[in-house]
Amino acid sequence: GTAGCPLAATLSQNATVLVLERGGSPYGDPNITSEDGVINARARVLGGGSCLNAGFYSRAEADYIRDVGWNSELAKQSYEWVEKKVAFQPPMKQWQSAHMYGTKVGGSIFDTAGHRHTAADLLDYANPDGLTVLLKATAHKVLFHTDSTGAKHRAYLNSGAHNEIIISAGSLGSPQLLILSGVGPVDQLKAHNITVVLDQPMVGQLMSDNPMNAVFVPSPVPVEVSLIEVVGITHFGSYIEAASGANFGSFPDNDYGLFSPKVRTPQPTTQFYINLRQILTFIPKSSRSVSCRRSRQSRGRQRP
Numbered sequence: 001g002t003a004g005c006p007l008a009a010t011l012s013q014n015a016t017v018l019v020l021e022r023g024g025s026p027y028g029d030p031n032i033t034s035e036d037g038v039i040n041a042r043a044r045v046l047g048g049g050s051c052l053n054a055g056f057y058s059r060a061e062a063d064y065i066r067d068v069g070w071n072s073e074l075a076k077q078s079y080e081w082v083e084k085k086v087a088f089q090p091p092m093k094q095w096q097s098a099h100m101y102g103t104k105v106g107g108s109i110f111d112t113a114g115h116r117h118t119a120a121d122l123l124d125y126a127n128p129d130g131l132t133v134l135l136k137a138t139a140h141k142v143l144f145h146t147d148s149t150g151a152k153h154r155a156y157l158n159s160g161a162h163n164e165i166i167i168s169a170g171s172l173g174s175p176q177l178l179i180l181s182g183v184g185p186v187d188q189l190k191a192h193n194i195t196v197v198l199d200q201p202m203v204g205q206l207m208s209d210n211p212m213n214a215v216f217v218p219s220p221v222p223v224e225v226s227l228i229e230v231v232g233i234t235h236f237g238s239y240i241e242a243a244s245g246a247n248f249g250s251f252p253d254n255d256y257g258l259f260s261p262k263v264r265t266p267q268p269t270t271q272f273y274i275n276l277r278q279i280l281t282f283i284p285k286s287s288r289s290v291s292c293r294r295s296r297q298s299r300g301r302q303r304p
């Protein structure tokens with residue numbers, strides 16, 4: 001997915017890498033999402049969520065990089081490495097141009113012709129001799145080898161110390177795969193007749209949806225189509241994002257608009273939307289007919 005592709009490309013410089021992706025290619029195949037029984041927008045495609053998300057791109061802030069202990073120079077080089085392939089300056093037309101305190105202008109993974117670039121593009125960096133990508137290849141379980149004391153568990157594809165399995169299946173997929181492999185809360189494992197490899201009570205816990213409030217504002221005249229290019233960062237850590245120009249307000253059955261698996265390319269219409277509870281506090285009167293998205297994100301959250 002979004003994290004796994006750049007990781008695979010990087011590792012392929014010095015190792016032999018096999019990528020298993022349950023979905024298909026993002027190049028030309030529109031079938032890229034999976035609802036997995038619930039209303040959500042999980043990616044099922046090489047490149048993962050970067051193939052279906054809103055395309056807002058931003059570096060993490062310096063204090064975040066310091067707090068998590070990253071090497072700031074390496075982080076800078078990594079951002080530049082990503083940005084060369086998938087980050088573009090957004091056009092910033094009328095509905096994205098309300099500058100005020102706390103407003104952050106992001107990059108976009110849409111290029112100036114409106115084409116989406118994704119994490120799969122980062123595989124261009126890979127050493128082709130070091131990388132194999134299997135599509136439509138779902139991992140069902142990781143097989144662990146437990147040592148004779150029963151205390152240490154290792155997972156590897158080939159015998160030997162110098163290989164490993166990295167799980168990068170998304171915030172829902174990674175814990176799911178661990179639990180299917182016997183690593184998770186013991187009660188859950190037993191309830192599903194899964195052999196316990198390791199009782200790890202935190203796997204799959206503390207998950208929650210990112211709350212979002214949307215305000216849709218109809219316009220009597222067509223307005224430009226724009227996705228999220230600026231973000232208002234509030235003092236209390238919520239973000240306000242805006243989009244305009246698509247028919248965000250009326251959805252057919254089981255279609256939840258911009259942030260839905262059913263999302264389609266926005267066409268110019270007379271509707272646009274904003275999304276947030278505090279919109280009138282943060283948007284000046286002259287631009288009150290925009291649509292913003294408010295989400296629970298910490299100020300330093302990295303948006304790769």
Ligand SMILES: Cc1cc2nc3c(=O)[nH]c(=O)nc-3n(C[C@H](O)[C@H](O)[C@H](O)COP(=O)(O)OP(=O)(O)OC[C@H]3O[C@@H](n4cnc5c(N)ncnc54)[C@H](O)[C@@H]3O)c2cc1C
Pocket residue numbers: 001002003004020021022023041042043044045046047048049050052053054055056057058137138139140168169170171173174177228258259260302303304
């Ligand atoms: C609607 C929406 C809008 C968003 N907007 C933005 C935005 O504007 N900017 C931003 O920065 N972020 C945005 N995000 C968030 C961002 O897209 C995600 O945080 C990011 O894609 C997560 O990357 P990941 O690598 O952790 O997981 P994913 O990108 O989801 O990758 C996981 C991959 O693993 C595969 N997989 C899962 N299980 C298995 C298995 N068992 N076997 C094989 N393969 C498997 C999946 O098919 C998928 O390709 C948005 C997300 C959504 C859903």
